[in-house]
Amino acid sequence: xxxxxxxxxxxxxxxxxxxxxxxxxxxxxxxxxxxxxxxxxxxxxxxxxxxxxxxxxxxxxxxxxxxxxxxxxxxxxxxxxxxxxxxxxxxxxxxxxxxxxxxxxxxxxxxxxxxxxxxxxxxxxxxxxxxxxxxxxxxxxxxxxxxxxxxxxxxxxxxxxxxxxxxxxxxxxxxxxxxxxxxxxxxxxxxxxxxxxxxxxxxxxxxxxxxxxxxxxxxxxxxxxxxxxxxxxxxxxxxxxxxxxxxxxxxxxxxxxxxxxxxxxxxxxxxxxxxxxxxxxxxxxxxxxxxxxxxxxxxxxxxxxxxxxxxxxxxxxxxxxxxxxxxxxxxxxxxxxxxxxxxxxxxxxxxxxxxxxxxxxxxxxxxxxxxxxxxxxxxxxxxxxxxxxxxxxxxxxxxxxxxxxxxxxxxxxxxxxxxxxxxxxxxxxxxxxxxxxxxxxxxxxxxx
Amino acid sequence: xxxxxxxxxxxxxxxxxxxxxxxxxxxxxxxxxxxxxxxxxxxxxxxxxxxxxxxxxxxxxxxxxxxxxxxxxxxxxxxxxxxxxxxxxxxxxxxxxxxxxxxxxxxxxxxxxxxxxxxxxxxxxxxxxxxxxxxxxxxxxxxxxxxxxxxxxxxxxxxxxxxxxxxxxxxxxxxxxxxxxxxxxxxxxxxxxxxxxxxxxxxxxxxxxxxxxxxxxxxxxxxxxxxxxxxxxxxxxxxxxxxxxxxxxxx
Numbered sequence: 001x002x003x004x005x006x007x008x009x010x011x012x013x014x015x016x017x018x019x020x021x022x023x024x025x026x027x028x029x030x031x032x033x034x035x036x037x038x039x040x041x042x043x044x045x046x047x048x049x050x051x052x053x054x055x056x057x058x059x060x061x062x063x064x065x066x067x068x069x070x071x072x073x074x075x076x077x078x079x080x081x082x083x084x085x086x087x088x089x090x091x092x093x094x095x096x097x098x099x100x101x102x103x104x105x106x107x108x109x110x111x112x113x114x115x116x117x118x119x120x121x122x123x124x125x126x127x128x129x130x131x132x133x134x135x136x137x138x139x140x141x142x143x144x145x146x147x148x149x150x151x152x153x154x155x156x157x158x159x160x161x162x163x164x165x166x167x168x169x170x171x172x173x174x175x176x177x178x179x180x181x182x183x184x185x186x187x188x189x190x191x192x193x194x195x196x197x198x199x200x201x202x203x204x205x206x207x208x209x210x211x212x213x214x215x216x217x218x219x220x221x222x223x224x225x226x227x228x229x230x231x232x233x234x235x236x237x238x239x240x241x242x243x244x245x246x247x248x249x250x251x252x253x254x255x256x257x258x259x260x261x262x263x264x265x266x267x268x269x270x271x272x273x274x275x276x277x278x279x280x281x282x283x284x285x286x287x288x289x290x291x292x293x294x295x296x297x298x299x300x301x302x303x304x305x306x307x308x309x310x311x312x313x314x315x316x317x318x319x320x321x322x323x324x325x326x327x328x329x330x331x332x333x334x335x336x337x338x339x340x341x342x343x344x345x346x347x348x349x350x351x352x353x354x355x356x357x358x359x360x361x362x363x364x365x366x367x368x369x370x371x372x373x374x375x376x377x378x379x380x381x382x383x384x385x386x387x388x389x390x391x392x393x394x395x396x397x398x399x400x401x402x403x404x405x406x407x408x409x410x411x412x413x414x415x416x417x418x419x420x421x422x423x424x425x426x427x428x429x430x431x432x433x434x435x436x437x438x439x440x441x442x443x444x445x446x447x448x
Numbered sequence: 449x450x451x452x453x454x455x456x457x458x459x460x461x462x463x464x465x466x467x468x469x470x471x472x473x474x475x476x477x478x479x480x481x482x483x484x485x486x487x488x489x490x491x492x493x494x495x496x497x498x499x500x501x502x503x504x505x506x507x508x509x510x511x512x513x514x515x516x517x518x519x520x521x522x523x524x525x526x527x528x529x530x531x532x533x534x535x536x537x538x539x540x541x542x543x544x545x546x547x548x549x550x551x552x553x554x555x556x557x558x559x560x561x562x563x564x565x566x567x568x569x570x571x572x573x574x575x576x577x578x579x580x581x582x583x584x585x586x587x588x589x590x591x592x593x594x595x596x597x598x599x600x601x602x603x604x605x606x607x608x609x610x611x612x613x614x615x616x617x618x619x620x621x622x623x624x625x626x627x628x629x630x631x632x633x634x635x636x637x638x639x640x641x642x643x644x645x646x647x648x649x650x651x652x653x654x655x656x657x658x659x660x661x662x663x664x665x666x667x668x669x670x671x672x673x674x675x676x677x678x679x680x681x682x683x684x685x686x687x688x689x690x691x692x693x694x695x696x697x698x699x
Contacts, residue, residue, distance in 0.1 A: 001524060001557050009554040017542040277538035280503050281599065284532050285555035286524040 003294070006287035010295025014269055015302060028307055032258035033314050039250045040319050055083040056140040058147065059101060059110035061093045066118025072155040073113065079147035099132050108137040109144045121156055126163050158194060162186035245378070245409055251315035252404035253375035256397050258311070259304050259341050260366045268358045270296050270349040270445075279445070293346060293441050297434075300342040308334055321408055329407050329414040336426040337400045343433035344396065350440040373397025378405070399425045452515035454479040454638050455500070455607055460509030462495050469495040471662040472509070477607065477640060482633050484653030485642035486688060492662040493642040494535060497609050500640075501532055513606070528557065531605035535612045537592045538599070541585040545576050545595050548584060549602055556603035566602050573628050574598035590621030597625060601632070608632070609640040614648065626652060646685035656684065660692045 018024050060076060062069050077084045085107075086093055093101075098110035112130040120127035129148075133141065165186045166179050174182065273279040273292070282292050312330075315321040323330060345362075352358035370376055373395035384392060392398050403422035406412040412419050453476035462470040470492045477483045485493045498504040500511060502520030511518040513529060520526040539548045549567045558566050571577040574594035584592060593613065601608050610629075614622045629639060629652060643649055649656050650670055657667045666673050666687075674682045677690050 001555075006555060009551065013540070013543070013547075013551045016547065017540060020542050276540075277534050277536040278540065280498075280501075280532065280534055281538050281552060282555060283503060284501050284520075284527055284530060285552070286528040286557055287555050288524065291555075 001286045001288065003288045003291055006285075006291035007294040007298055009287075010282070010292060011298035011302065014296065014299040018299070018303065028262050028303060029310055032254060032262070032307060032311050035258065036251060036254045036311055036314060037318065039254055040247055040315075055081055056109070056143040057085055057107065058082045058144050059085045059093065059098050059107045060113065061095050061098050061110070062113045063095060063115050064113050064117035068118035068121050068155060069113045072117065072151055075151035075154040076111075076147060078154075079150045081143040081150075082147035095130070102132040102134060105134075107132075108134040108140050111144075111148075121160070124159070124163065126160070126167060158190070158197070162190045247319050248321060248409040249378045249401070249405060251312065251319060251321055252401050252408060253370070253378075253397075255308055255311045255315075255404065256337065256341075256373075256400040257366065257370040257375040259308055259337065259400075260344065260369070260397070261363075262303060262307050268349060268352075268355045269299070270346075270441075271352060271355050271358060274445075275355070283445070289442075290438075292445075293350070293438065296349065297342050297346050300345050301338050304338045304341060305334065308338070323408070325411065326407065326413060329412070329419070332414040332423060333403045333407055333419075336403065336423045336430070339430035340396045340400065340426040340433070343430040343437060347433045347437040347440070350437040350444060353444075369395040369397045373399075374401050396426060396429045399429070452512070453477060454514060455518070455640075456512040456515075457496075457500065458510045458512075460496065460499055460511075461507045462492075462499050462504060463507055469662050470499065470506075473659070473662070473664045475657050475664060475667055477638060478655075479638055480633070480636045481654040482629065482639045482641055482652050484649040484656035485640065485659055486644065486646070486649045486656050486684070487642075487659035488644055488692060490661075491644075491659040493659055494611055495662075496659070497532070497611050497640070497642060501530055501609065502527060528603070529606040531600040531603065531608040533597050533600035533608070533610040533613050535615065537589075537596045539584055539592065539595050542583065544581050544583050545571065545587070545591075546580040548595060549599060552599045553602050558603060566604070570598035570602045573601070573631075575624050588618075589616060590618045593617045593621055594625065597628070604637070607638050607640060609642075611642050612644070613641075614643070614645065646683070646688055650684040658688055658691050665691045 018028070058076065060073055062073050073084070076082055077088075095112045098107065098112060101107035102110050110132040112132070114128040114130060117127040117129075131144075162183055166182045169182045170176060170179060270292070273282065279292075283289075312321070312323045316323045348358050348362045348365075352361065372392050373379070374392065375397045378401075379392055379398070399422045403419060403426065406416070406419050406422065407414075414420070414423060456476040458474045459472045460470055460474070461468065461472045473492075473496065485496065487493050495504065499506045499509070500520075502522075505521060511520075513526065518526050520530060540551070543551070546567060549570050550563065553563045553566055568577070571580050574597060576591060576595055576598065579587065579591065584595065587595065593616075597610070597613055600610070613625060617625070626648075629641070633639065633654075641649075641653060653670075655667065655669055656673065658665045658673065666676055668676065670684045670687070671680075673684070673691075674680055674687045677687050679686060679690055682690075
């Protein structure tokens with residue numbers, strides 16, 4: 001009997017049974033799409049603001065209530081890195097309320113604009129501000145600082161620059177008694193600069209107000225451009241504007257992880273054949289011994305291909321991933337991944353003695369591989385210590401996610417050396433796992 | 449020199465670890481007969497069938513089919529000459545009766561018109577034609593057993609082995625199965641039938657081998673066995689108890 005014919009007969013039978021099993025269909029196709037949608041939208045929310053950074057929440061209580069303090073709060077509300085609470089329509093909070101929020105973990109940063117804020121500014125003094133904060137939220141602390149500076153400069157105006165310069169000198173280590181000398185120098189300097197600005201404004205030769213032209217300088221741009229840095233943007237021409245790195249990674253990572261779950265579930269069919277005694281019938285047929293294992297392999301690969309095509313179609317439609325920018329590369333990467341993951345699924349199936357054993361061990365291995373290999377978080381962009389790097393690179397998820405990211409994000413062709421490395425390693429996984437699966441299958445299923 | 453037996457088994461032995469399940473048994477099955485394997489639970493009937501089918505590798509012994517060495521574990525062509533109706537219902541509940549038969553028929557190498565003809569014939573034989581398009585999960589226990597039988601005989605093998613096919617079957621399905629088996633026998637087909645029901649062996653089988661604890665205690669027609677046991681005219685149950693004793697068996 002033609003081995004390919006027998007192999008297809010078995011795969012077709014399994015496909016028929018699979019498509020009649022609503023639970024299997026739900027887990028195989030709907031769940032990956034649902035997970036991708038959830039992770040994708042969460043990712044878009046956290047990592048896709050116009051500034052390239054997400055906004056962090058800052059709570060505020062204005063105890064002063066002066067015109068200046070209200071201006072300051074309004075400036076905070078406009079700051080690029082801050083999402084201010086309470087909202088405009090919400091009830092104002094007291095300082096005690098804010099403290100309680102931080103204590104309860106409901107807020108990580110809460111700013112109290114103390115009484116006298118407006119008076120201090122009017123008198124040329126730096127006003128008092130108080131921040132309740134969770135000291136371990138360092139990433140958010142930096143975003144809050146950037147937003148605070150931006151809002152303060154906008155509210156206080158250029159006339160407070162000498163005060164801030166003097167304070168900076170103090171913070172650097174200059175003795176407080178030298179403060180007046182610093183102030184005198186910077187005020188003189190500041191008046192000179194102020195005069196230049198007024199003249200430029202009068203002649204209408206000052207540049208646009210900020211990046212958005214909505215008034216006031218774009219503080220974060222000014223700060224980052226203080227260093228004479230020439231930025232050269234390099235990105236593949238095909239990368240859609242709406243696509244972010246994290247979004248692209250989400251589709252790649254979730255795709256690979258769900259592919260593994262799906263295919264390992266397929267692998268348990270080999271054990272089911274044994275448990276329902278149909279295995280003996282198949283073994284007694286004139287079909288060659290490899291037909292059963294090959295049939296399961298083919299079935300797993302077809303299911304995986306359908307799953308990944310559906311997932312990427314969803315990614316293209318909802319998240320604007322240009323999956324067809326280079327169809328040949330996509331096909332090569334999908335094939336290499338399918339071969340590797342299907343071999344892994346068949347290896348688990350040949351090794352396990354019961355369905356529970358197969359499900360338990362494979363779930364553990366897949367979760368560990370997904371975490372270490374970067375399916376959940378882009379571990380590829382983190383500079384890991386050498387042992388962790390070795391562990392990560394020993395997982396097939398690492399190479400599969402790298403290959404998909406190489407294609408979707410970096411726009412690399414399959415002939416690119418880094419892509420060839422990923423594809424080669426995946427094929428290596430497929431060969432080793434496939435050979436082990438065949439050896440185990442022969443021992444467990446053919447030499448009874 | 450006469451026609452060789454269809455299957456000749458010589459000194460067949462098999463052990464599960466230290467426990468010998470089949471202890472060097474020899475017997476032959478003639479062409480066109482229903483050969484019964486009668487024995488209590490754990491006698492070694494299923495293990496013997498598995499060794500003949502090539503599903504288990506015998507520790508020793510030889511098989512000859514129509515006088516030629518027979519190695520179904522190694523040769524596809526040898527496997528094609530055998531059919532097995534296992535003790536358990538070994539079909540796919542998610543598929544229809546017809547789809548099950550088509551699947552096993554394809555694996556047996558049937559294609560096109562041959563496959564369609566064989567499937568229709570098997571469905572008729574099993575009395576399942578009216579429910580052929582229903583999923584097996586909706587079948588009764590007796591219908592599943594009949595489908596199990598039909599799947600084993602689909603490719604009309606040289607030797608059809610039935611391993612206790614009537615366990616848990618209702619009287620109607622059992623009667624239908626017996627009629628089908630007799631019909632096969634009258635068409636010259638050869639059957640190996642294992643059971644521990646005496647009346648089944650008495651009604652169906654031309655010759656019977658009584659097997660106990662991995663050994664064959666006697667082979668012959670029921671009358672020959674009774675005579676050999678010194679209780680001429682006795683029914684098979686008396687002969688069986690006489691040969692195997694009344695001690696309870698642990699499976």
